[in-house]
Amino acid sequence: xxxxxxxxxxxxxxxxxxxxxxxAGIITLVLTEALPALRRGLGPFLDTVWAPTSDPPRFGxxxxxxxxxxxxxxxxxxxxPLGVICALFISEVAAxxxxxxxxxxxELTAAVPxxxxxYLGLSLIAPGIKDLLDLPTGLTALTAAVVLAxxxxxxxxxxxxxxxxAVPADLREAASxxxxxxxxxxxxxxxxxxxxxxxxxxxxxxxxxxxxxxVLMLTGxxxxxxPAPLSPVRTMTATLAAEMGECVRMSDHYHALxxxxxxxxxxxxxxxxLAGARRWP
Amino acid sequence: xxxxxxxxxxxxxxxHLEVFYRRERILGSVSVDIxxxxxxxxxxxxxxxxxxxRALNRMHDAVVGMFVYGKVFLDxxxxxxxxxNVPEIRxxxxxxxxxxxxxxxxxxxxxxxxxRRHGTxxxxxxxxxxxxxxxxxxxxxxxxxxxxxxHRLSGGQQQRLCIARALAVRPExxxxxxxxxxxxxxxxxxxxxxxxxxxxxxxxxxxTHDIEQARRLDxxxxxxxxxxxxxxxxxxxxxxxxxxHHATSRHDPAxxx
Ligand SMILES: Nc1ncnc2c1ncn2[C@@H]1O[C@H](COP(=O)(O)OP(=O)(O)OP(=O)(O)O)[C@@H](O)[C@H]1O
Ligand SMILES: [Mg+2]
Numbered sequence: 001x002x003x004x005x006x007x008x009x010x011x012x013x014x015x016x017x018x019x020x021x022x023x024a025g026i027i028t029l030v031l032t033e034a035l036p037a038l039r040r041g042l043g044p045f046l047d048t049v050w051a052p053t054s055d056p057p058r059f060g061x062x063x064x065x066x067x068x069x070x071x072x073x074x075x076x077x078x079x080x081p082l083g084v085i086c087a088l089f090i091s092e093v094a095a096x097x098x099x100x101x102x103x104x105x106x107e108l109t110a111a112v113p114x115x116x117x118x119y120l121g122l123s124l125i126a127p128g129i130k131d132l133l134d135l136p137t138g139l140t141a142l143t144a145a146v147v148l149a150x151x152x153x154x155x156x157x158x159x160x161x162x163x164x165x166a167v168p169a170d171l172r173e174a175a176s177x178x179x180x181x182x183x184x185x186x187x188x189x190x191x192x193x194x195x196x197x198x199x200x201x202x203x204x205x206x207x208x209x210x211x212x213x214x215v216l217m218l219t220g221x222x223x224x225x226x227p228a229p230l231s232p233v234r235t236m237t238a239t240l241a242a243e244m245g246e247c248v249r250m251s252d253h254y255h256a257l258x259x260x261x262x263x264x265x266x267x268x269x270x271x272x273x274l275a276g277a278r279r280w281p
Numbered sequence: 282x283x284x285x286x287x288x289x290x291x292x293x294x295x296x297h298l299e300v301f302y303r304r305e306r307i308l309g310s311v312s313v314d315i316x317x318x319x320x321x322x323x324x325x326x327x328x329x330x331x332x333x334x335r336a337l338n339r340m341h342d343a344v345v346g347m348f349v350y351g352k353v354f355l356d357x358x359x360x361x362x363x364x365x366n367v368p369e370i371r372x373x374x375x376x377x378x379x380x381x382x383x384x385x386x387x388x389x390x391x392x393x394x395x396x397r398r399h400g401t402x403x404x405x406x407x408x409x410x411x412x413x414x415x416x417x418x419x420x421x422x423x424x425x426x427x428x429x430x431x432h433r434l435s436g437g438q439q440q441r442l443c444i445a446r447a448l449a450v451r452p453e454x455x456x457x458x459x460x461x462x463x464x465x466x467x468x469x470x471x472x473x474x475x476x477x478x479x480x481x482x483x484x485x486x487x488x489t490h491d492i493e494q495a496r497r498l499d500x501x502x503x504x505x506x507x508x509x510x511x512x513x514x515x516x517x518x519x520x521x522x523x524x525x526h527h528a529t530s531r532h533d534p535a536x537x538x
Contacts, residue, residue: 170380173340174382174443174446176368177371177376178375178394178398178450179368179372180368180398
């Protein structure tokens with residue numbers, strides 16, 4: 001018994017240790033490959049155009065960052081409230097087999113790979129948006145945002161459900177014993193779970209920020225400094241995915257791409273740290 | 282059928298009340314009248330005291346597998362009649378749980394929770410919060426930190442906060458499930474005094490394991506055993522005629538002599 005416990009503890013420690021090592025490795029790698037890009041200062045990156053293969057190459061980050069910002073914020077505006085509402089429904093309203101079934105569905109959707117979402121977006125949503133809004137192309141920031149929102153939904157919903165479940169039953173009873181209606185009890189539970197719901201939002205944001213494939217397939221990949229929701233954009237992730245394979249190793253382009261990666265990594269890591277810190281107050 | 286005590290009419294009339302958990306009957310059949318003033322509920326652990334109390338404001342509704350049969354008249358209206366506004370019943374019949382369960386919000390927001398749900402104008406809230414905390418004997422201790430989290434309070438203070446929270450909706454009946462069992466003797470004495478004071482204006486039903494407390498609170502008593510109502514009547518008379526039964530309570534029987 002004791003030996004087993006010790007073995008288990010060792011395995012867990014080893015796992016955690018490996019995770020830390022790998023993460024540290026990734027950060028070091030990205031840092032060492034990105035820092036040479038800054039050798040000539042920040043100047044080149046403040047350009048307004050990203051055109052790494054033109055002559056002379058231009059490495060303006062602004063259009064990529066604003067592209068990511070547009071797509072991400074659009075996706076979050078739709079995805080986060082919807083995820084929380086789904087969670088409230090599943091955890092507080094649905095009962096018995098419905099609850100089980102909807103939970104299973106959420107977990108199933110969470111496992112759908114990005115490429116499948118991208119394909120769905122390409123074959124269904126892009127043409128739909130093109131026809132509906134009478135646009136020259138369906139590959140817009142909005143298209144990508146819709147698909148990203150759908151991708152973030154299961155994550156946000158699952159984490160929100162956990163947060164709502166963590167509200168003790170005796171507090172629900174306290175609310176209804178004071179004459180709160182069913183809906184008031186649901187809203188009270190949401191209020192009491194607000195920290196957990198915020199974590200869910202942050203984790204959903206992380207998921208949206210980090211998605212590459214769907215965005216690559218759906219944004220139209222045309223850069224715009226001040227992108228409109230209905231025009232094509234280019235995001236940081238899509239740029240990485242499209243260009244990393246064909247850039248010359250150790251070239252300025254290569255290092256610039258790593259700089260983009262470093263920015264992304266910093267954002268996602270801090271979101272996850274924030275989410276973790278919020279979950280264990 | 283309805284007997285008047287001290288010229289008062291019963292506030293609650295329970296008729297053929299039965300509670301089932303799935304197939305098992307855990308309470309019943311109970312028929313009894315509850316009068317304004319104090320009613321204490323006595324009986325050994327597992328005898329159905331909490332089950333009975335919760336049936337009086339329909340708290341079993343939300344529990345999957347619980348079924349309640351029979352009638353409970355609150356001022357002549359059956360609270361189990363179809364179409365009853367259940368939140369309204371719970372506003373009129375408050376419940377203080379055995380374990381203090383303040384919301385993880387500020388002291389003020391805990392007390393204001395009920396009034397806010399019932400559309401009390403904002404300008405009246407301060408006054409209601411103060412009144413409720415005074416009634417619960419907590420005002421002096423917390424008046425300078427109403428915005429502090431309720432969880433910083435001691436166990437006894439939390440229990441009094443829960444009583445204040447229940448009083449803030451101005452209930453006509455207050456149900457209390459062992460409100461002093463988690464408290465030290467001093468805090469328990471305070472809450473006991475509070476109960477006696479509240480019983481002047483309200484119908485108060487208190488579950489207790491403490492025979493001495495039941496005796497001091499006086500009023501009427503219901504004695505439960507094995508999911509059935511064994512006896513009811515004025516507390517002193519009931520206690521003297523059922524010595525052996527209440528001696529099975531969880532607390533030191535020596536104290537009950
Ligand atoms: N939620 C529930 N689910 C299943 N059975 C329950 C539930 N609540 C109560 N019971 C059963 O009903 C019976 C009476 O329980 P109850 O809580 O009313 O007793 P009590 O008199 O309040 O006891 P105590 O003095 O220990 O609080 C017990 O046998 C218990 O197992
Ligand atoms: Mg009990």
